[in-house]
Amino acid sequence: MSEFKQLFSPLKIGSFTVRNRIVSTPHHPLFTDPDGLPGSREIAYWAAKAKGGIGLVESHVHPIHNSIEGSGDLFRNPDAVRKFHNAAEAIHEHGAKFVCQLWHPGTQGSAMFSAPWGPSLVSQPNSWSVPHEMTTAEVRDVIAGYARGASVLREAGVDGVEIHGAHGYLITQFLSPLSNLRDDEYGGDFERRLNFPLQITEAIRAEVGRDFTVGMRISGDEMTQDGYTSEDFVRMVPYLTANDQLDYLSVSVGIYRSKDTIIAPMYYPGGAFVYLAAMAKEVLDIPVFCIGRINDPVMAEQILENRQADMVGMTRANICDPELPNKAREGRVDEIRHCLGCNEGCWGHVEKSQPITCAFNPVIGREESWGETRRTTNPRRLVIIGGGPSGCEAARVAAGAGHQVTLFERGESLGGQTNIAARGPGRTDFAEVGRYFSVELRRLGVDVRVNTDATAEAVLGLNPDEIFIATGGRPRVPDHIEGIGRPNVVQAWDVFNGTAECGQRVVVLDDDFHIQGLNVAELLAAQGKDVEVVTREFEVGPHIEPNTRMATLRRVNELGVRLSPTTWAREIGADHIVLYHFYSLNEETRPVDTVVLACNVVSETGLGEELAERHPRVRFIGDAAGPGLLERATYTGHLAARSLEGAPTEPLLNAPMRRG
Incomplete structure (x- = not known):
């Protein structure tokens, strides 16, 4: 396995050939210049991946139409060709290929000053308002925007374009019965819902021809109530790829209602969603990309050997260690710094509109300013x-x-x-x-x-x-709680280490505001104990990275853990705890056997x-x-x-x- 014969074999993708099967799929590092175009910091970030030996670098989303609030049509900027060309040259210098993504967020776009555009009057989780239902003329104008973007990127010397049809953005909204309630050319039944992405691909091909790589990213399952399923996805695939319109299909998963699947946190096993790419590969002859917490070249090699995909998305793996491809190719597997799936420095920063880094590798995002040691x-x-x-x-x-x-x-x-x-x-x-x-x-x-x-x-x-x-x-012991030193009060660290035992009725005092309180609650609830998490904050775990928090809350809910925000303890007894509402000061006494402290550190x-x-x-x-x-x-x-x-x-x- 250490030879990685599949992983380091070349692959032809449309008009270009990659040197290996590792791809950094699109993700926004928030390093762009103020005009939204690639600048020196972002180019240094991409170039580090190329230097690390990766086969294909894909950019983040690039907006293609003026209806996108806060960004507009990036490709009307007269500097677009020059700046994308600079990025392509820097990546090509180190032997990797470069594909850029074309994007419209639809209803998941910003709505501070105007209603976001969408196929129907159906709000999305990331939206602030009911959307504007697009007219037929507006649909066609957006289609033209995709074609214009592809033309600019071809002129810039980028190797190909990827149509972003995943994650609940505009194309997904047209594809999904959850969000497309139209009854016209672009909705009403399965086949008409496909017209929007099909016409986008046709328009791009008319603009750039057949000798330029065009791919699409799509969610293989929306993973939410009333959304399209993996079975629906397999029905879509032959339509989307008919007549050789696409050179590859990149299979992701989820929408913003199931965001924890898109950038899967640590809870998900490695390769959790590769099966969706494998379903597409069974019916396709073009290259298929897969994703899903693939952070180990051994795992990637196995996916390729099993013919589940042709390119392996190792995005966070290459954020954490841009040298991963070189290390794997040279047999230095033990030296790889494997991604943890904590999401703290990458997606956690994006959620706060901050430039990304890596919690495990602080060099990330600072390649230009720090340089090599x-x-x-x-x-x-x-x-x-x-x-x-x-x-x-x-x-x-x-x-x-x-x-x-x-x-x-x-x-x-x-x-x-x-x-x-x-x-x-x-x-x-x-x-x-x-x-x-x-x-x-x-x-x-x-x-x-x-x-x-x-x-x-x-x-x-x-x-x-x-x-x-x-x-x-x-571990910190909070002040001003009578009885805090009693023997039935233990630290979460000791529970994790197995040096503290808990009774049947447990209250977790969470003054950490991160994951420790919820995680120890899950551990105890899985043992069959009755667990309540108490915190002074408006919510439990407010500072947890959002995708991890979504998955964590699901897990503790399934175990019956009770969550009590805006609540704190006044007194702890041998068999009871006095809780009070942090703002009204109303008290309630509850029976308890053990109190667990998750209250940060000193x-x-x-x-x-x-x-x-x-x-x-x-x-x-x-x-x-x-x-x-x-x-x-x-x-x-x-x-x-x-x-x-x-x-x-x-x-x-x-x-x-x-x-x-």
Whole structure:
């Protein structure tokens, strides 16, 4: 399997041939220039993928019509040809091909100043209003917009275009009986609902000819009540690909009503939706692309061997490690930094309209400004205390630059709090953090001392030039709750670790606002316990990445977990808890056997403060500098290591310590 004969075989896709079967499917990094066109930051991001050995890079969505609020018709911009040409050249320089996506959001577009366009008066989850039902003339004008976009991209030297017909956007809205209630040329029965995408393809072909690659992305199942199913999809495929109008079909899944399937979080198994591509491949002769949490080249090779698809979408896998193709081809599989499926730095940022990065790999999105880590001309002796993600990332970067690094870890393995998280239901992928860093630090020659409690004397005895404090945090105990120290009050960490037992009736006090409270509730509910999650916030888990939150809420609901937002505890007794509404202050006493605390962490700074009094160069990183998520831990660790060379840094490097 390590030879990956299928994965690294070429494939002809319409007018071009890719060097291997790995594709980064379209996703918006939010790196565009202010005009919405590719700029240097975005081009650097794409070029890094090409340099990493990928076969095909696909762009994000590009709007094709002035009816799209906030963006309009990108391809009327006189700079479009030049900027897309720059992107294509940068990608081609490293041997990859480049396809750009044509898009209209339809009803899922912005509606702040005008109603979004759609086939019928059916609102979508991402819409703020009832849509404007498109007239026949407007439908045809939008079709012309797709053709115009394809023409511009061909002129720019892009290798092909992809029509975005997936994820509940305008084409899906025409295809679906859920959203298309028309009774004209573009709706009313199965075949008429197909006319819109068919006419788009025909218009594009009339504009660009047959010697230019044209593909389509489509959801193989809407995964929602009253939407079209995989059986409907298989009926569509022969129509959509008739007369060789399409050179490939990229099979995705879901719409915004089932958004957690589109960018599947950690709960979903690897390759969860490959079966939809396999269904299309059974009836097609053109290349078929698949997606669905494929983060391992071994898995990708198996998909190709099983003839389930011809190209394997490894999008987040290549965000997390752009060098994945090269590493796989060169037999360095153990060195791959596998995507966790946490979605925090990628889709989680997009949901907040922030440029993406990767929680596991902070270089992502900063390729242009950071550049590659250079070998040092002034090696330093660095001691790092703590083997969690922040300490490990700092050790990796520093050792890679040629510094002498010693790392102390009191536990038996690297990974820190991610080892605890990995024990939660559906969260085992977090174990990859410790695995990856163990391999990398050994490869780089870091002196890793596990099962070792660092002391000031031991650290100073190594005569370090620099000391990084990555001691993490300890679970927080909230104040002002009578009885909080009782023996029936336990920490979520101890429940995950199996060192705390819970009775039948459990209340989880969630002051973390992320996934820990819900995840420990799921663990206990799966054991048959009666579980309630209480939080002071308006919602439970409001800061969880939305797709993960959608899946999490579904899972706890199926187990009967009770959710009580805007609620907190006033008193805990041996067999009861007094809860109160956080705003009205109305109280209610409930029977309880065990109270579980999921209340964030408090920075562990004691050893660091002692060392700071005795050494001039002590730096706090990760949770030791203030509690945060994995993304913040790897980011602060990486920046600290880069600063050893006087490299440009960003805020958070010397973030103040928080003690509560």
